[in-house]
Amino acid sequence: MSWLAVRGRLPEQVLADLNATPTGAEIDFAERRLGGCRLRSGWYAVFAKQTDHAWMDPDTLGLLSASAELLACTVDEHRLFTSAELWRAGEQVWQVLHDGQQGYDHLRIVGQPPPPFAGIAVDHRRLQAAAGGAKAAIDHLFQVPPKLAQRVTGFKHDEGDAGAEARWAELHDGPVLPKPAEAPKPWWKRW
Numbered sequence: 001m002s003w004l005a006v007r008g009r010l011p012e013q014v015l016a017d018l019n020a021t022p023t024g025a026e027i028d029f030a031e032r033r034l035g036g037c038r039l040r041s042g043w044y045a046v047f048a049k050q051t052d053h054a055w056m057d058p059d060t061l062g063l064l065s066a067s068a069e070l071l072a073c074t075v076d077e078h079r080l081f082t083s084a085e086l087w088r089a090g091e092q093v094w095q096v097l098h099d100g101q102q103g104y105d106h107l108r109i110v111g112q113p114p115p116p117f118a119g120i121a122v123d124h125r126r127l128q129a130a131a132g133g134a135k136a137a138i139d140h141l142f143q144v145p146p147k148l149a150q151r152v153t154g155f156k157h158d159e160g161d162a163g164a165e166a167r168w169a170e171l172h173d174g175p176v177l178p179k180p181a182e183a184p185k186p187w188w189k190r191w
Helices: 011-018 058-064 116-130 140-153
Strands: 002-007 020-027 034-038 044-048 069-076 081-088 091-099 108-111 168-173
Touching (some): 011 020, 011 034, 011 044, 020 034, 044 168, 058 069, 058 081, 058 091, 081 140, 091 140, 116 140
Antiparallel strands (some): 002 044, 002 069, 020 168, 034 168, 081 091, 091 108
């Protein structure tokens, strides 16, 4: 799954830039394919139940962050891959990426992450070492990017709706098409 949160733009502007429209249904986080919600922290978040959704394309992130601040987070539990990145003024400011396939101790850092990163990384490296390091049955550094995203936005994907102001709005990625008109009944049909 992937999600992004934008601060400094109205939800309607974010959805217009994403070519997304609400379906009118309220959902729990990740209950459907796409959703959006204002977070208690003031950020507006959208999620996609796929890691390679077009919303996560760098060109899209640059566009959305041109006049706002944007945090994007990707979580792929099957590949043991997580990332968090902050964009501002159309440019990536920092990124923290973990790829468990390259080792449980893998962390790639681009730019200067915010101060909470150091403590989060140290804590999870200690947990990994205590669990047996590279031979452990669990990948503790997998949590570093999502926890950093949580410290910035107040939201973490696997804590349900924690941080959300209300239930999520189901979204459609593209304009909602009008329902086809019912064909008129033949003159001889009364029911």
